[in-house]
Amino acid sequence: MRAILALEDGSVFIGSHFGATGTEVGEACFNTSMTGYQEVLTDPSYSGQIVTMTYPLIGNYGVNPEDYESGKAQVSGFVVAELAKVPSNWRATEALGPWLEKQGVIGIEGVDTRKIAKHLRSAGAMRACLTTELTPEEAVEAARKAPSMEGCNIVDKIGSHPMTPEEVDALVTEGVLPPTEYDIVAFDFGIKYNILRQLRENGFRVTVVPAHTTAEEVLGMKPDGVFLSNGPGDPATLTDIHREVAALIGKVPMFGICLGHQIISHALGAKTFKLKFGHRGANHPVKDLRTGKISITSQNHGFAVDPDTVPDDVEITLMNLNDNTVEGIAHKTLPVFSVQYHPEAAPGPRDPQYLFRDFKQMIAASKRQTAR
Numbered sequence: 001m002r003a004i005l006a007l008e009d010g011s012v013f014i015g016s017h018f019g020a021t022g023t024e025v026g027e028a029c030f031n032t033s034m035t036g037y038q039e040v041l042t043d044p045s046y047s048g049q050i051v052t053m054t055y056p057l058i059g060n061y062g063v064n065p066e067d068y069e070s071g072k073a074q075v076s077g078f079v080v081a082e083l084a085k086v087p088s089n090w091r092a093t094e095a096l097g098p099w100l101e102k103q104g105v106i107g108i109e110g111v112d113t114r115k116i117a118k119h120l121r122s123a124g125a126m127r128a129c130l131t132t133e134l135t136p137e138e139a140v141e142a143a144r145k146a147p148s149m150e151g152c153n154i155v156d157k158i159g160s161h162p163m164t165p166e167e168v169d170a171l172v173t174e175g176v177l178p179p180t181e182y183d184i185v186a187f188d189f190g191i192k193y194n195i196l197r198q199l200r201e202n203g204f205r206v207t208v209v210p211a212h213t214t215a216e217e218v219l220g221m222k223p224d225g226v227f228l229s230n231g232p233g234d235p236a237t238l239t240d241i242h243r244e245v246a247a248l249i250g251k252v253p254m255f256g257i258c259l260g261h262q263i264i265s266h267a268l269g270a271k272t273f274k275l276k277f278g279h280r281g282a283n284h285p286v287k288d289l290r291t292g293k294i295s296i297t298s299q300n301h302g303f304a305v306d307p308d309t310v311p312d313d314v315e316i317t318l319m320n321l322n323d324n325t326v327e328g329i330a331h332k333t334l335p336v337f338s339v340q341y342h343p344e345a346a347p348g349p350r351d352p353q354y355l356f357r358d359f360k361q362m363i364a365a366s367k368r369q370t371a372r
């Protein structure tokens, strides 16, 4: 069956369908990771996006639920050059195509994904339609009528999934769980399972709370720390969450990743802006401006913090070496820090996993200070 990917600028790519049938609209983006398509497909941060993978062969190791980053596929559509029909992997529980159909996600293969990526890099991210039923002209029209990612609150659309510490423990399927040293509350804006695994494996007892939990409710839980998660959509739309987070800053040590980083930045008085095209891949170099050290990082974001709006009491700690955008901040006196990239990988390199230990050290230092 034919499938069509149409962009709002009139570009049309015709290929073959896999997965579900029908019509979906969203923002076209691309990910350059060579592996990790399951983690990409199930990362809630991709909700509302039609994701193109530039690596040509996708699906070759099948699907295994242990590699999910949430309970289901979250993308609005999936674009690949060649779909591997029969996986070659003893861990595979099924092939990608049939799995995507059960997940209700439309896929298209047989298109030039690198041409799509180069086009989005030069023309900028844009609205798109993926369809097995419309004509090319109708698909372009549907893309033009789709909501823009800018100004879009998708956190409320996907909803939150609170978890008890025991449910978080159950996500860790390898190795022995270390004893817990600190209790933390994690806001779920679309949290990835591997963030929860990393927090638990670093000795945190994690309680996951909904996105709109108030500062009063969080403080009532008497946590040793607060974590703000990744998530979809435009961070600037989450103004009530900015307010609650601002009320927590300084009262409890805080660490944020990706959308969590953007929310903390807003809460501290900075602003975010939409990148021409997002950073999505597993090989993005980030420099620590305090040490000069460079990490290769996993990234998935379409917005970034505007450095000109970062207040004087906040330090820009990390910078992307590809385009000099902000990749991390820390308050100069209060126990708050955050990063734009994904230290939990899934997919990608694990270089920056030290940040979870930094969070633990920040909490320990804060407790020592309080004890004085």
Ligand SMILES: NC(=O)CC[C@H](N)C(=O)O
Residues within 6 Å of the ligand: 045, 229, 230, 231, 232, 233, 234, 235, 257, 258, 259, 260, 300, 301, 302, 303, 304
């Ligand atoms: N992975 C994320 O948390 C993405 C954050 C935000 N939705 C962005 O696109 O920039």
